[in-house]
Amino acid sequence: MEGSFDFAIILKSVPYLAEGMVLTFQLTFLGIAGGIFFGTLLALCRLSPFAPLSFVAGSYVNFFRSMPLILVIFWFYFLVPFIVGHPVGGFWSVTLAFIMFEAAYYCEIMRAGIQSVTLGQVYAGQALGLTYRQNMQYIVLPQAFRNMIPILLTQAIVLFQDTSLVYVVGLGDFLVHADIVANRDNRLMEMFTTVAIVYFIICLLGTFYIRRLQRKLANA
Amino acid sequence: MLKKLLLSTVAIAFVATIQPAEAAESRVLKRIKERGVVNMGHRESSVPFAYIGKDGKPIGYSMDICNMYVDKIRKVLKMPNIKVKHVPVTSQTRIALMANGTIDMECGSTTNNLTRQKQVAYLAVTFITGTKLASKKGSGIKEVEDLNGKAISLSQGTTNEKAIKRIMREKGLKIKIVPVKDHPQGWLALETDRVDAYATDDVLLYGLISKSKNPDQFQVTGRFLSYDPYGIMVPQDDSKYQRLGNVLLADLMRSGEMQKIYDKWFNPGPTGINMPISDTLRVAYEIQALPH
Amino acid sequence: MEFSYNWDWSVLLCTVEDVEIGCIAPYFYWIVEGFGWTIAVASAAWVIAFSWGSFIGILRTLEAPIWLVVPFLKPSMKYKSSVIETGNGAVMINIGWFLHGFATVYVTIFRNIPLLVQMFLWYFVLPEVVSKEAGMWLKREMPLPEYWTAVACLGLYTASRVGEAVRAGINSITQGQHYAAMAIGLTRVQVYRCVLLPVAYRIIIPPLTSDFLGIFKNSSLALTIGVLELTAMTRQIDEYSYQTFEAFTAATVLYILVTAIVMFAMRIVEGRVAIPGMISLGAK
Known part of the structure; x- marks a missing residue:
């Protein structure tokens, strides 16, 4: 391979790369939103006094936490069309894979969050005559959520990095688009270096933001 | 005027209620009709069969055929607005995606073989090639036997991989295999001296050479190590849908249109691959130009 | 269901005829072999991650x-x-x-680039930016280039996580212990070796377990650079037999089994070495 780096080639493909980045962000946001939603439900199940429910939720979490994400992506990519009975695009299969996978991790975060809310709050809610649902909805979950924001966001950065794994099924995210351009123009080194820098900058900005948020929350 | 309008409304309503005969019997046509979308699976780096062009859209010899196939489907279903959704596939995902119904056709450089026919079906043969080796000039590699003790990159899930492994087993050759995901990675391994040779269908090798930085540096050598007839892959057990494609191909081959598409991509072709049609392929066109 | 899938568990034993290749070896052995590589990648990478990670953590x-x-x-x-x-x-x-500063920069870099991209940097980019001889050594001459590249990448990546765990462990020990150790005349190396680290490692067993399992699972990324570990072998069986889900199921069972065994074993270890009166940092 010829030595000199040629970064001009990358500038020409910026729109195509941006298209990939849009998909990366879509996957990340859907993964976070769906993951937090199901994760919270799972956390409530895990903390439920009804043993079978908490057992099922616990098994779900342990199951997904023992699997490599790549294998989960492969599973969903090939299995989802079978289950729903008609083809779904790779995007939705993979999105579902991320949601189900992340839910296991968000469940553990939300569980810690819920447990961090002092019992007094729960009793106070009960004393006011709130139902379980109302108590959770208005008292416990908002606080749990707030306490856990930094950790939820840290997990979001992890997820953002993990979306690059859709590479294995060729879904057009940032990395795959970069890979295509790299192969087309025979500029693999420049491309991968650029990709690394872009991911690094985005994640670093995210980390700084979280740290600021943490300080703010700590002072509040 | 009003009468005319009414009549045409009735006519439209009538046309809309009767299903075209094909759609009624064909599972794939039915789902295409329901969704108004054809999911077209395509490779991204099989030059010049299906690869990503400068504007980011897939183009190539197989893509041209597939687009005509879609036109045919539009005509038969009387739905001129059927959209095409491009679904990128790799050598590893294509069969599974076809078998699980994600894609309605696969346009690339897929060998039609009997093992795969257990899972998928194919249209008429549109290209004929076989496994060969690419190496650097001056490496002294001519045949696969010369690779004993050296290294080769092979794309996972290809017929080439199996062909090379079979020969290694039969002849007791010790060749280090570097498995790669797709052609560009295999090529990169050769270009950067990670391996001594890359094996795939000879036409793809010429395509890869034509796009490399120093085309003069590489050579395609050796005998054919396998026989690889290409076909557009379609779902299994849907003869109506499959026939539609074969009618299209027979028409193209009979009219000489097929030869024109071939020349557009291969002779010399946008990447300068410069491969005039082989006698075998010309005969294949003739044999497959079935009459109505 | 619109699509037919014929389950056929016998593929793992390779009794299905394969018109093209015949039965090379029962696919079952492929899974065993892939599993072997997974363990080999994970354990070698863990040695790097643990030692280098501890060093980074201590520096911080x-x-x-x-x-x-x-x-x-x-x-x-x-x-x-x-x-x-x-x-x-x-x-x-x-x-x-x-x-x-070095340790901080190290952790920042390695934690903020996706592992897969790091894998590509080590495999594709590094050999091209070093000298030609060194590049050739990385690509060809060293034994098992793909394997060692994957091990180095995974090890150095996970080291940044281990480093954070070690740092958290040491910082969680009360300053009093530190001062007490200095007061009895220990040198700084001795303070770490005899007082801080033995306590810190016990405290951080849960996060370390999770890091180890992380390496074990992430070793599947080695397939992208051509290491035929468990997930890659699973894909290969799929390609040869087109029986996707049997192979995937087998791999899934193996991953879960190992995770369960490791977690169980570490829980016992944690109980054995627990320091009375101290609570662990807790499973993450």
Whole structure:
């Protein structure tokens, strides 16, 4: 391979790369939103006094936490069309894979969050005559959520990095688009270096933001 | 005027209620009709069969055929607005995606073989090639036997991989295999001296050479190590849908249109691959130009 | 269901005829072989991750100056605060800030680039930016290039996580222990070796377990650079037999089994080495 780096080639493909980045962000946001939603439900199940429910939720979490994400992506990519009975695009299969996978991790975060809310709050809610649902909805979950924001966001950065794994099924995210351009123009080194820098900058900005948020929350 | 309008409304309503005969019997046509979308699976780096062009859209010899196939489907279903959704596939995902119904056709450089026919079906043969080796000039590699003790990159899930492994087993050759995901990675391994040779269908090798930085540096050598007839892959057990494609191909081959598409991509072709049609392929066109 | 899938578990034993290749070896052995590579990648990478990660973690906890004695060097007045003349021709340089900074930068870089991209950097980019000879060594001459590249990548990546765990472990020990150790005359190395680290490692068993399982699972990424570990073998069986889900199920069962065994074993270890009166950092 010829030595000199040629970064001009990358500038020409910026729109195509941006298209990939849009998909990366879509996957990340859907993964976070769906993951937090199901994760919270799972956390409530895990903390439920009804043993079978908490057992099922616990098994779900342990199951997904023992699997490599790549294998989960492969599973969903090939299995989802079978289950729903008609083809779904790779995007939705993979999105579902991320949601189900992340839910296991968000469940553990939300569980810690819920447990961090002092019992007094729960009793106070009960004393006011709130139902379980109302108590959770208005008292416990908002606080749990707030306490856990930094950790939820840290997990979001992890997820953002993990979306690059859709590479294995060729879904057009940032990395795959970069890979295509790299192969087309025979500029693999420049491309991968650029990709690394872009991911690094985005994640670093995210980390700084979280740290600021943490300080703010700590002072509040 | 009003009468005319009414009549045409009735006519439209009538046309809309009767299903075209094909759609009624064909599972794939039915789902295409329901969704108004054809999911077209395509490779991204099989030059010049299906690869990503400068504007980011897939183009190539197989893509041209597939687009005509879609036109045919539009005509038969009387739905001129059927959209095409491009679904990128790799050598590893294509069969599974076809078998699980994600894609309605696969346009690339897929060998039609009997093992795969257990899972998928194919249209008429549109290209004929076989496994060969690419190496650097001056490496002294001519045949696969010369690779004993050296290294080769092979794309996972290809017929080439199996062909090379079979020969290694039969002849007791010790060749280090570097498995790669797709052609560009295999090529990169050769270009950067990670391996001594890359094996795939000879036409793809010429395509890869034509796009490399120093085309003069590489050579395609050796005998054919396998026989690889290409076909557009379609779902299994849907003869109506499959026939539609074969009618299209027979028409193209009979009219000489097929030869024109071939020349557009291969002779010399946008990447300068410069491969005039082989006698075998010309005969294949003739044999497959079935009459109505 | 619109699509038919014929389950056929016998593929794992390869009794299905394969018109093209025949039965090379029962696919079951492919799974065993792939599993072997997974373990090989994960354990070698863990050795790197644990030792290098511990080192990085320790560096990040160092606060007081660290003096490096350099003979025959003229001190420059510019860096007065970090240079001391010893009087006998040598100088002492404070490299504490440098070591601390290095560890921080290391952790920042390795944690903020996706592992897959790191894998590509090590495999595709590194051999091309070093000298030609070194590049050839990385690509061809060293034994098992793909394997060792994957091990190095996974190890150095996970080291950044282990480093954070070790740092958290050491920082969680009360300053009193530190002072007590210094008060009885231990050197700084001794303070770490005899007091801080033995306690810290016990506290961080749960996060370390999760890091180890992380390496075990992430070893599947090695398939992208051509290591035929468990997930890659699963894909290969799929390609040869087109029986996707049997192979996937087998791999899934293996991953879960190993995770369960490791977690169970570590829970026992944790209980055995627990220091009475101290609670662990808790499973994440």
